[in-house]
Amino acid sequence: MTQIRQRAVVFADLRGSTALFENLGNAEATSVVTHTIGLMRQSIEACGGRVVKTLGDGLMAVFEYPSDALSAAVAMHDALGQLVEQGRQRGASPGLRSLRLQVAMSFGEVVDMAGDCFGDAVNVAARLLDHAGDNETLVTAEFHAELAPAERTRFRSLDGIKVRGRVEPVHVHVLDAPVRDTDGAATQFGDAAFSPPAPDGIRLTWLDNERVFDIEQLPIVLGRSTEAAFCITDARVSRSHARIDWHAGSYTLTDLSFNGSYVRFGTSGEVLPLRRNSCTLHGSGSIGLGSSPAELDAPVVRFEVLHFADTLPHLR
Structure with missing residues (x-):
């Protein structure tokens, strides 16, 4: 029936x-x-x-x-x-x-x-x-x-x-619920020790594609799908590979993929692997989608967390 x-x-x-x-x-x-x-x-x-x-x-x-x-x-x-x-x-x-x-x-x-x-x-x-x-x-x-x-x-x-x-x-x-992290990786490299002032925007760059997002435009899905807010047309990238959203006054990156995402703060910092978990983005650095940003041919999105005075020259 x-x-x-x-x-x-x-x-x-x-x-x-x-x-x-x-x-x-x-x-x-x-x-x-x-x-x-x-x-x-x-x-x-x-x-x-x-x-x-x-x-x-x-x-x-x-x-x-x-x-x-x-x-x-x-x-x-x-x-x-x-x-x-x-x-x-x-x-x-x-x-x-x-x-x-x-x-x-x-x-x-x-x-x-x-x-x-x-x-x-x-x-x-x-x-x-x-x-x-x-x-x-x-x-x-x-x-x-x-x-x-x-x-x-x-x-x-x-x-x-x-x-x-x-x-x-x-x-x-x-x-909103406590996330159990068995390895403690995200806390060790990103979340717990850093308490920056609230940012006003985040700049993402992949090849010649550069965009500035403010908190009103969140969440940002990074992926191969043409429907993703920030599209990376690389076969190694999942359709919906990772997501950036706003939580407790900070930008948070969450991996959604099977191959993982990798975050490196600065230009030579230690690489933080994310496997279906999250970390706080601060300062600037790079996000490797499916492989480490340390690998030369990896699809890498550069990020920069901006404050109001920094975003003005870059707004489009």
């Missing part, structure tokens, strides 16, 4: 399983992934949701109420965090410690047919997952509007993001 209902749609994807199979072998890695997906299913069902189907290393679920879907997303992140922490304490392999979870959620009309779900809300949530960073939860404006006022304050707006298959940008919000 076909039914049309208003539903919250959830897509969740487990990242890092490839490294898990390399480190543990097929049998043990399959057991870990199956156990983790089981924990995700338990979180969804405990919050009143229905798992529609599993998708490789992830799943799709629907909820009647977005508040319940939000509770499930938080529970899934917590469950994975506890699993990774237990693995770290027991000396588990780096593959297990590198597992990450991405969640994307939308709200709207859903066609429920033969146990599967279809419709625009399903398509948007599935494609929005491509824009989520490690341990990140993204939701559409429609989903956000259905939450209670106290729940809405837990999010920050990323404004419009170009989503594959949609003509108009999708207004997206990201859940």
Whole structure:
């Protein structure tokens, strides 16, 4: 029987399983992934949701109420965090410690047919997952509007993001939550020790393409897609490779790719690898998309965080 209902749609994807199979072998890695997906299913069902189907290393679920879907997303992140922490304490392999979870959620009309779900809300949530960073939860404006006022304050707006298959940008919000970083790389090289005054803009340069963005134009998606805010037409670059947004008074770069992004501050500083995680951009430097900026032929975007007096001569 076909039914049309208003539903919250959830897509969740487990990242890092490839490294898990390399480190543990097929049998043990399959057991870990199956156990983790089981924990995700338990979180969804405990919050009143229905798992529609599993998708490789992830799943799709629907909820009647977005508040319940939000509770499930938080529970899934917590469950994975506890699993990774237990693995770290027991000396588990780096593959297990590198597992990450991405969640994307939308709200709207859903066609429920033969146990599967279809419709625009399903398509948007599935494609929005491509824009989520490690341990990140993204939701559409429609989903956000259905939450209670106290729940809405837990999010920050990323404004419009170009989503594959949609003509108009999708207004997206990201859940503010502690990000578990097993290696501490981003903190070591970028975030914790640096507290600059709030910048007014950021200049990005790739070959002869130079643009200055202010905070009203964020988020900035860097990628090969012609719909990306800053397009890099290099085959080694993913369609949506990385995202720059504004958080706590700073520009933050989040890697969205399978090949990683690499940040070097200054011209000869140490290279910070990002694998589905984030770091704060400050000063100037370079971003290698898919390979280190130290490699001569790497697709590299130069960045410079600007203050008002610096941006005036460069505005177009």
